[in-house]
Amino acid sequence: xxxxxxxxxxxxxxxxxxxxxxxxxxxxxxxxxxxxxxxxxxxxxxxxxxxxxxxxxxxxxxxxxxxxxxxxxxxxxxxxxxxxxxxxxxxxxxxxxxxxxxxxxxxxxxxxxxxxxxxxxxxxxxxxxxxxxxxxxxxxxxxxxxxxxxxxxxxxxxxxxxxxxxxxxxxxxxxxxxxxxxxxxxxxxxxxxxxxxxxxxxxxxxxxxxxxxxxxxxxxxxxxxxxxxxxxxxxxxxxxxxxxxxxxxxxxxxxxxxxxxxxxxxxxxxxxxxxxxxxxxxxxxxxxxxxxxxxxxxxxxxxxxxxxxxxxxxxxxxxxxxxxxxxxxxxxxxxxxxxxxxxxxxxxxxxxxxxxxxxxxxxxxxxxxxxxxxxxxxxxxxxxxxxxxxxxxxxxxxxxxxxxxxxxxxxxxxxxxxxxxxxxxxxxxxxxxxxxxxxxxxx
Amino acid sequence: xxxxxxxxxxxxxxxxxxxxxxxxxxxxxxxxxxxxxxxxxxxxxxxxxxxxxxxxxxxxxxxxxxxxxxxxxxxxxxxxxxxxxxxxxxxxxxxxxxxxxxxxxxxxxxxxxxxxxxxxxxxxxxxxxxxxxxxxxxxxxxxxxxxxxxxxxxxxxxxxxxxxxxxxxxxxxxxxxxxxxxxxxxxxxxxxxxxxxxxxxxxxxxxxxxxxxxxxxxxxxxxxxxxxxxxxxxxxxxxxxxxxxxxxxxxxxxxxxxxxxxxxxxxxxxxxxxxxxxxxxxxxxxxxxxxxxxxxxxxxxxxxxxxxxxxxxxxxxxxxxxxxxxxxxxxxxxxxxxxxxxxxxxxxxxxxxxxxxxxxxxxxxxxxxxxxxxxxxxxxxxxxxxxxxxxxxxxxxxxxxxxxxxxxxxxxxxxxxxxxxxxxxxxxxxxxxxxxxxxxxxxxxxxxxxxxxxxxxxxxxxxxxxxx
Numbered sequence: 001x002x003x004x005x006x007x008x009x010x011x012x013x014x015x016x017x018x019x020x021x022x023x024x025x026x027x028x029x030x031x032x033x034x035x036x037x038x039x040x041x042x043x044x045x046x047x048x049x050x051x052x053x054x055x056x057x058x059x060x061x062x063x064x065x066x067x068x069x070x071x072x073x074x075x076x077x078x079x080x081x082x083x084x085x086x087x088x089x090x091x092x093x094x095x096x097x098x099x100x101x102x103x104x105x106x107x108x109x110x111x112x113x114x115x116x117x118x119x120x121x122x123x124x125x126x127x128x129x130x131x132x133x134x135x136x137x138x139x140x141x142x143x144x145x146x147x148x149x150x151x152x153x154x155x156x157x158x159x160x161x162x163x164x165x166x167x168x169x170x171x172x173x174x175x176x177x178x179x180x181x182x183x184x185x186x187x188x189x190x191x192x193x194x195x196x197x198x199x200x201x202x203x204x205x206x207x208x209x210x211x212x213x214x215x216x217x218x219x220x221x222x223x224x225x226x227x228x229x230x231x232x233x234x235x236x237x238x239x240x241x242x243x244x245x246x247x248x249x250x251x252x253x254x255x256x257x258x259x260x261x262x263x264x265x266x267x268x269x270x271x272x273x274x275x276x277x278x279x280x281x282x283x284x285x286x287x288x289x290x291x292x293x294x295x296x297x298x299x300x301x302x303x304x305x306x307x308x309x310x311x312x313x314x315x316x317x318x319x320x321x322x323x324x325x326x327x328x329x330x331x332x333x334x335x336x337x338x339x340x341x342x343x344x345x346x347x348x349x350x351x352x353x354x355x356x357x358x359x360x361x362x363x364x365x366x367x368x369x370x371x372x373x374x375x376x377x378x379x380x381x382x383x384x385x386x387x388x389x390x391x392x393x394x395x396x397x398x399x400x401x402x403x404x405x406x407x408x409x410x411x412x413x414x415x416x417x418x419x420x421x422x423x424x425x426x427x428x429x430x431x432x433x434x435x436x437x438x439x440x441x442x443x
Numbered sequence: 444x445x446x447x448x449x450x451x452x453x454x455x456x457x458x459x460x461x462x463x464x465x466x467x468x469x470x471x472x473x474x475x476x477x478x479x480x481x482x483x484x485x486x487x488x489x490x491x492x493x494x495x496x497x498x499x500x501x502x503x504x505x506x507x508x509x510x511x512x513x514x515x516x517x518x519x520x521x522x523x524x525x526x527x528x529x530x531x532x533x534x535x536x537x538x539x540x541x542x543x544x545x546x547x548x549x550x551x552x553x554x555x556x557x558x559x560x561x562x563x564x565x566x567x568x569x570x571x572x573x574x575x576x577x578x579x580x581x582x583x584x585x586x587x588x589x590x591x592x593x594x595x596x597x598x599x600x601x602x603x604x605x606x607x608x609x610x611x612x613x614x615x616x617x618x619x620x621x622x623x624x625x626x627x628x629x630x631x632x633x634x635x636x637x638x639x640x641x642x643x644x645x646x647x648x649x650x651x652x653x654x655x656x657x658x659x660x661x662x663x664x665x666x667x668x669x670x671x672x673x674x675x676x677x678x679x680x681x682x683x684x685x686x687x688x689x690x691x692x693x694x695x696x697x698x699x700x701x702x703x704x705x706x707x708x709x710x711x712x713x714x715x716x717x718x719x720x721x722x723x724x725x726x727x728x729x730x731x732x733x734x735x736x737x738x739x740x741x742x743x744x745x746x747x748x749x750x751x752x753x754x755x756x757x758x759x760x761x762x763x764x765x766x767x768x769x770x771x772x773x774x775x776x777x778x779x780x781x782x783x784x785x786x787x788x789x790x791x792x793x794x795x796x797x798x799x800x801x802x803x804x805x806x807x808x809x810x811x812x813x814x815x816x817x818x819x820x821x822x823x824x825x826x827x828x829x830x831x832x833x834x835x836x837x838x839x840x841x842x843x844x845x846x847x848x849x850x851x852x853x854x855x856x857x858x859x860x861x862x863x864x865x866x867x868x869x870x871x872x873x874x875x876x877x878x879x880x881x882x883x884x885x886x887x888x889x890x891x892x893x894x895x896x897x898x899x900x901x902x903x904x905x906x907x908x909x910x911x
Contacts, residue, residue, distance in 0.1 A: 024778040024830070029476045030517040033581045034557070044535040046471040046516070059470050070467035090774040 002069060010067040013104035014060045022097055023058045025090045026051065032084035032094075037367045038077050041384045047074050050084035050094050057101050067105070075101050077381060079374055080243050081334035081367035082278075086341075095339070096285065099242055106245030171413035173209055188218055188228040195225035195314055196267045201257075201304075203276050203406075204236035210406050216431040217272040217307050223438060224314040226270075233260035239279035239335075240372050242286065254283045255293060258300045268305040272431055274405035275372065278339025280304045306336055307431060308345040308404065317352035320441035321434070327357045328433070329398040331389070331412055332365045333405035346404055346430055353437045359396040366392075370411035382411075383418075390415040393425075401427040445485040445530070449506060453488055456498045461536075463487040472513065472531045473524065476578075477865055478779050478829055480521035484511065484531040491536040493611055493619055493650035500648065501617030503530060507892050510615075512644045514555070514586030517578040519782055520863025522590065522643050526898040532648065534585055540564050541651070547625040548656045549608060554585025554649050558592075561654065570656040573600035576859070577770065585649050591641030593859030598817030599689045600657075602859065604640045611651035612639055615890035625653060638885075643861050644896040646889050660725035663691070664735045665759035666752045668742040672717035673697065677793035679720065679745035680816045684789065686741060688734050692723035693817030694766045697796055700773065700811040700824075704765050707772035712765055716748060720816065721766045769813045770824075776809070777826040783842060785849040786858030789819040798848045799823045806837040820858035846872055862900045870901055 002010075032050040033039050039049035046052040053074055059065040075098070082095045184202065198221060206214050221228055238253035257280070261269055271277040281304050287297040311317070330346055337343045343365070351358045369375055369385030393401055393415065401416070403409045412427035445464075453462050463469070464486050474481045485508075490496045503510050509529030516523050525531055538555035545568060552561060558579040565572040575594035576582055582592065588610070593602045609623035612635075623629055623636040639646060670676035680693060696704065696719045705712045712719065720742070724734045739750045753759035774780045787795045796812050799821075803810035814821040823845060825838050846856040846869045856862070856869045871879055879901055886893070886901075 021778065024828070025774075027476065027478065027774055027780050028474055028516075029774075030515055030578065030581050033515060044515075044533075047468055049471075052471040055471060055474060056467060065466050065470045068465075068467060070465050074467065089771040090780070091771070 002067075002072075007066050007068065010105055011060060011063070013107060014057065014067060014101070017100045017104045018057055018061050019096065019100060020061060022093060023054060023061065025092045026054045026058075026088075027090050028055070029089060031087050031089060035083040035087050035366075037079060037081065037083070037369070037385050037388075038381060041381060041388070042077075048077055050078075053078060053101075054092070054094070054097060057097060072105055075105060077378060079334075079367050079369070079371040079385075081371060082338035083334060083365065083367060085338050095282075099245070099247065102243070102245030103247045104245075171410060171417050173212070184214075184230060186230050186232055188222055188230075190225050190227050191222040193225055194227050196310070197227045197229070197265070198268045198270050198305075198310070199261050199264055199266045199303075200228050200230045201234060201237070201261075201269055201271045201276065201280065202230060203271070203273050205406050206273050206276075210409075210429070213272060213406070213429045213431055216429070216435040217270070219435055220307065220311065220316070220431055220438070221270060223319075224311055224316045226310070226314075228270075229264045229266065231260040231263060233263075235260075237276040237279045238286075239275050242279060242282075243372055247286075250279075251286060251290075254286050254297065258283065258293065258296050261300060261303075262296065266303065268310060269300070269303045270305055270307055270310055272307045272404070272429070274306065274333030274336030274340065274342075275407055277304055277306050278335035281340055304340075306340055306342050306345070306404070308336075308349055309340075309342055311434070312345045312348055316434075316438075317349050319438060321353040321437035322441040323353050323355045323433070323437045325355050325357070326399040327359050327397050328353075328400040328402055329359050329361045329393065329396040330364055330402045330430075331361065331368055331393070331408055331427075333403065333408050334365075334367050334371075336404050337365055346402070349430065349434060350402060353433075354441070356400075359398060361396050361398075362392045363388075364392075368408050368411045368415070370405075370407035372407060375407075375411060375414075386411060386415045386418070390419050394419070394421075399425060400433065401425065402430050402433055403427060404430050444528075445508065449502060449508070450486065452502050453486070453499060456495050457488060457490050461489040461491070472516070472533075475513075475516040475518040475521065475523040477519055477521040477524070477863070478781055479835075480524040480526075480864060482524050482526045483528060484525040485528045487531045487533060489533040489535055493613060496532065496613045496648055496650055497617045497619050499530070499532065500613050500615065503894055504616050504892060507894060509894050509897050510648070511896050512585070512589065512648050514583030515557075515578075515581045517582050518586070518590065518863060519784075519860040520857065520865040522861050522863035522896070522899055523586075524864065526864060529894070534583060537650065538583075543568055543570075543656075544625065545570075548658075549625050550654045550656055552584055552652055552654060554583060554588070554652065556584045558582045558584055558587055565656050566659060569659050571659040572606060572654060572656055574603045574606060584652065584654075588640055588649050588652055589642065589644045590861045591859070593815070593818075593820060595692045595694060595815060597815055597820065597859075598693055599691045604637065606655045607636055607640050607652055608655050609653035610636055610639055610649055612647040613650055614647045615892065615895045619650070620647075623653070641861070643863060643900055645886060645900055646895060648895075660691070660727075662728045662731050663723060663725040663759075664731050664752065665762050666722045666735060666739060666742075666750060667762040667765070668720045668722065668739075668747045668751075669713065669716045669749045670718045670720070670745075670747055673796055674793045675746050676718035676720055677796075677816075679742050679747065680792065681790055682741050682745055683722075683738055684817075686737065688724075688737060690722050690734070690738065690817060691725045692721065693815070694721040694813070695719070695792070695816035695821075696721075696765060696769060696813040697800075697811060699809070700769055700813045701765070703776060703811060704768055704772045707775060708764065708768045710761070710764055710768075713748075719765060721763060723763075766813070773811055773824050773826060777828055779827045779829040781825040781827065781838060781842075782860075783823050783825075783845070784814075784820060784858045784860045785823060785845050785854060785856060786818070786820045787849055787852045787854030789817065791852040791854065792816055792819055792821070795819075795821060795849060795852055795854070799845055802841050802844045802848075806841045808834070808837060808841055810841070815858075818858075819854065843869065864899055867899070867901060 042048040060067045235256045238250035242250035283297040284301040287293040368389045369382035375382040469483045473483045509527045511525040513523045534555035537553040541551040573596045576592040587603045702714045742750045809826045812823045850872045
């Protein structure tokens with residue numbers, strides 16, 4: 001239970017932090033309801049709909065209701081997938097409202113200790129420091145390679161963790177050696193005629209657990225005619241912080257990245273993680289009240305491009321791309337689609353691959369339930385959403401499920417594992433499929 | 444307030460999990476899509492069957508507790524706001540399509556089915572359920588029935604009323620009645636089906652409906668026509684109909700709406716045009732072909748600046764984007780969007796739109812008009828800010844004048860959104876004092892305790908001005 005004092009503090013925070021104009025922009029038409037995964041999965045509970053959440057936020061600011069446990073629950077249960085944004089006639093930026101509300105709640109909330117410890121560990125100790133990410137993931141690699149993994153699995157230590165965590169542990173990719181992780185070059189020349197000079201945003205998770213995805217991405221850029229710089233000083237994008245009410249921390253990271261990418265004269269900054277990309281595009285908003293940084297943030301945000309966007313721009317889909325016959329389907333990354341408005345490009349690339357049959361999944365734009373660390377902290381709802389997603393995936397009879405974001409990739413792998421389909425189906429990041437198709441096509 | 448004893452009785456009927464009294468939950472059901480109306484219910488109940496609904500209603504009847512039925516809460520006249528508190532009844536558990544009868548061409552549904560699902564289920568069988576209100580992707584069929592919802596296809600195919608053949612209704616005393624059925628002809632007693640359709644939840648709760656389906660039209664074609672001024676476009680509308688062509692859709696945007704749409708969507712509309720018509724025809728290919736050619740000819744005879752007929756589905760999609768984005772574009776200009784639905788005979792459209800322009804100027808307001816030109820159902824849309832109390836007072840005066848004018852031209856104060864709470868003070872303009880007396884007598888006969896959606900359509904107390 002929340003104390004009266006805490007409620008008063010949250011209430012005051014709401015007044016200070018919420019953008020009232022944006023709250024007013026919601027006309028309550030309800031067009032967002034059918035797109036909201038938590039509204040649908042909660043059995044059409046208005047409390048867990050975008051319109052309901054905005055009404056609660058406004059109700060708290062207006063003093064009509066107290067910011068009680070139910071209000072907090074409603075804000076917590078939101079995936080932040082932003083599927084409500086493209087369908088909103090008034091163009092309400094729900095993502096921003098959600099961040100403000102979480103900021104208002106969590107800046108004062110007396111969290112339970114494990115929750116606080118977990119948040120503190122993830123947000124303050126791990127993600128901001130690439131060294132530590134490498135260290136932590138290195139440990140994970142050691143754990144996987146040393147046989148400890150086998151041991152813990154047989155002993156059942158992992159049974160102490162929630163189911164999702166246990167399953168997740170199974171689908172984590174093989175982690176590269178610590179030495180390999182540290183050795184990324186800071187400059188790569190294009191292969192063939194140079195068309196663009198780009199900087200690569202390597203990301204914290206992407207450059208550790210998903211290093212092979214990053215390698216495939218830079219390789220594709222090289223093939224497409226890009227000279228690449230990879231600034232050493234870059235850090236995590238801050239999305240997980242921003243989405244979880246750690247705005248100040250997110251701003252610090254934004255500044256670090258803006259600075260890191262100002263060094264080189266480049267056409268674009270390339271990302272391969274929909275979640276990061278959408279947050280990087282939003283730096284301009286994140287730093288809007290900071291006169292010293294705002295303009296620099298705008299310049300930074302304007303340069304962000306997803307790997308699929310630049311590949312289409314450089315007509316990579318006209319290159320010979322070839323794979324052995326199989327059905328493939330695509331699961332939209334919510335933030336690539338709703339945040340960066342990029343949904344045609346991945347499909348265009350996949351449809352350009354000869355030999356494969358692309359089957360569009362029903363409701364491909366519906367969140368898979370990954371949503372950052374949502375699948376760990378809101379496991380039940382996440383799995384319910386994933387079950388729906390897997391139903392749609394199975395309908396396509398696909399052998400390969402293509403994703404454009406690491407969170408989605410792991411979640412889809414988890415879904416495949418849960419359904420017992422790992423011998424028939426696999427999930428991959430789009431770049432891995434494209435690099436294979438390209439190298440095949442040139443044979 | 445609802446006492447613990449009554450809540451306990453509800454508990455026994457629907458189970459604890461289907462009753463909500465927590466403040467956040469009540470707050471989430473305190474509004475609909477109407478700006479300026481908000482009021483907390485005392486309790487939210489989600490029954491699973493007509494029987495459960497009946498039991499709940501009986502208790503409310505006995506204790507004179509107000510009941511507000513609610514679908515997805517997309518109402519635009521304040522009809523689903525619980526102005527006197529009481530019980531909000533949700534139909535989220537009653538959301539099944541019970542039967543599609545391909546011999547009698549009917550579909551039997553529970554009230555919680557989403558309208559778009561009704562349409563899709565019909566189309567899967569090569570059948571057609573025409574009513575397509577703007578909110579069809581989220582609105583529930585029960586709400587459509589209670590509000591007698593319209594849509595874009597009203598001109599050719601009619602509205603919800605024309606597709607409701609039979610109902611199961613829980614009356615305010617808890618009795619369950621069946622009206623109509625799978626019958627084209629049925630004159631046994633008063634037509635209670637039609638009485639319930641559009642009664643805005645003031646006479647009973649619809650718990651099941653039998654809908655009429657028709658064969659699905661084979662093809663569809665779309666055209667867009669641009670006009671220099673309003674009068675010529677209106678002439679084209681009249682002329683199309685006078686030539687014995689009834690298009691499936693005949694939509695209209697005025698100059699201001701075109702300007703706002705183009706500012707927002709940049710789809711290449713010339714912003715100096717006086718009016719835009721979006722025209723669709725459906726049916727057998729040869730008929731559609733012939734009608735569209737004739738429609739284009741008529742538009743040109745009426746001095747259209749340009750007429751484009753879509754050759755492909757993609758082109759059709761592009762042409763309809765202007766009309767589809769109208770509401771989005773308008774909603775983004777100012778925080779508060781007040782969407783009205785004054786309706787006039789189609790021959791009076793130009794006159795009505797001109798009058799709306801004059802009224803907007805008089806009160807220095809921004810009112811853009813678009814809507815269903817074919818059936819005279821206009822959507823004068825005021826772009827304002829609910830926080831500006833002075834302007835809101837002017838908005839109310841302006842709409843009052845618009846309603847007066849619409850009725851004067853032989854029209855009505857509301858074509859498809861319902862009277863609800865928002866237009867309650869103006870109902871007498873349309874139906875007269877004697878008309879209100881009849882409505883009140885019917886209401887008193889069926890709902891003597893006035894528990895069903897009170898303070899909607901008309902008030903039992905003295906008429907008071909609505910505060911927007």
